[in-house]
Amino acid sequence: MADVILKGLNKRFGDTQAVSGLNLAIRDGEFIVLLGPTGAGKTTTLRLIAGLERPDSGRIEIAGRNVAGEAPAERDVAFVFQQYSLYPHMTVYENLAFPLKAPARQLANDEIDRRVREIARMVRIDHKLENRATRLSGGEMQRVAIGRALVRRPAIYLMDEPLSSLDAKLRGELRLELKRIQKELGSTLLYVTHDQMEAMTMADRIGILAEGKLMQVGTPREIYGNPSSLHVAARLGQPHINLLPADLLPGGNPPAGTKTVGARTEHLDIVAGEDANARVDWIEHLGDQNHLHIRVRDHKLVTLADPYLAVRPGDRIKLTLRDPLYFDAGGQRLG
Numbered sequence: 035m036a037d038v039i040l041k042g043l044n045k046r047f048g049d050t051q052a053v054s055g056l057n058l059a060i061r062d063g064e065f066i067v068l069l070g071p072t073g074a075g076k077t078t079t080l081r082l083i084a085g086l087e088r089p090d091s092g093r094i095e096i097a098g099r100n101v102a103g104e105a106p107a108e109r110d111v112a113f114v115f116q117q118y119s120l121y122p123h124m125t126v127y128e129n130l131a132f133p134l135k136a137p138a139r140q141l142a143n144d145e146i147d148r149r150v151r152e153i154a155r156m157v158r159i160d161h162k163l164e165n166r167a168t169r170l171s172g173g174e175m176q177r178v179a180i181g182r183a184l185v186r187r188p189a190i191y192l193m194d195e196p197l198s199s200l201d202a203k204l205r206g207e208l209r210l211e212l213k214r215i216q217k218e219l220g221s222t223l224l225y226v227t228h229d230q231m232e233a234m235t236m237a238d239r240i241g242i243l244a245e246g247k248l249m250q251v252g253t254p255r256e257i258y259g260n261p262s263s264l265h266v267a268a269r270l271g272q273p274h275i276n277l278l279p280a281d282l283l284p285g286g287n288p289p290a291g292t293k294t295v296g297a298r299t300e301h302l303d304i305v306a307g308e309d310a311n312a313r314v315d316w317i318e319h320l321g322d323q324n325h326l327h328i329r330v331r332d333h334k335l336v337t338l339a340d341p342y343l344a345v346r347p348g349d350r351i352k353l354t355l356r357d358p359l360y361f362d363a364g365g366q367r368l369g
């Protein structure tokens with residue numbers, strides 16, 4: 035495992051600047067998630083590190099080496115793709131052992147066996163080692179694909195939305211397992227996704243990527259609680275942050291230059307009774323929570339409420355701000 039440093043990386047495809055002046059230092063043993071919408075440059079960043087694309091300019095260092103001149107196989111990275119890519123004619127065991135059998139590795143058979151069984155246990159596929167890869171469910175195949183990357187000990191694991199083809203329940207389970215395994219192995223891992231839940235639950239640090247640029251890097255807590263811009267604030271939080279004009283709701287203290295107030299659930303107080311300024315439009319029942327759809331003048335807001343909150347569609351309520359986020363006309367955070 036090793037530090038990976040990206041300095042001033044640029045990559046253009048025709049008219050598209052896929053990656054733009056990207057700087058990032060990934061520490062040894064760190065789990066970094068790049069989060070961004072489709073087309074943000076996430077996959078291109080991974081492919082540049084792996085050596086599958088050449089940067090137009092910039093530098094990539096793996097364990098202190100400038101890897102510009104190195105072919106993908108020399109870079110000591112393991113890549114897990116969105117879709118499992120197993121060898122269908124091989125068993126699970128053979129798929130897991132394959133990366134260890136390269137002649138250059140010169141690993142003894144009992145060492146290969148020990149590592150395969152250890153990883154199979156970690157990704158919970160040890161009961162199916164003799165099955166053909168094609169005789170597995172989608173979730174099991176993806177476990178094997180992840181296991182096949184983990185069985186090696188490269189400088190860095192690069193993972194491109196490895197859980198996105200799975201159903202929600204399995205995704206939730208594998209998310210936790212991947213985090214546990216990464217901690218156990220002390221791996222350095224760069225993971226890309228557009229799923230904020232994956233980013234929040236797995237990352238030591240999240241990098242928010244938009245149009246090829248890294249907008250902010252920080253712990254999940256920093257990115258959520260202290261976003262540097264409106265764009266970053268809008269990437270995280272369910273329901274989405276409400277973006278409101280500065281004078282819409284009472285209770286705030288907007289600094290000079292405020293154009294937009296960002297209010298998440300925790301920034302809104304609902305007060306029943308006198309001088310109502312808002313109306314409950316409708317309520318989405320999610321079981322353990324409700325989404326309240328609220329109208330203030332001609333603005334619509336959505337906030338979470340516990341299911342016992344005694345409001346009904348059509349009720350008038352008083353909505354006030356509590357320590358919201360403030361942004362200037364350019365979308366930069368104020369205060």
Ligand SMILES: Nc1ncnc2c1ncn2[C@@H]1O[C@H](COP(=O)(O)OP(=O)(O)OP(=O)(O)O)[C@@H](O)[C@H]1O
Nearest residue numbers: 047050052070071072073074075076077078079228
């Ligand atoms: N080989 C290529 N040729 C031309 N354009 C490309 C190529 N690869 C990527 N692009 C463009 O570069 C931009 C970034 O693409 P990239 O695949 O890195 O985004 P992404 O954030 O991974 O998106 P997604 O979540 O959809 O995978 C996009 O506009 C894409 O169309």
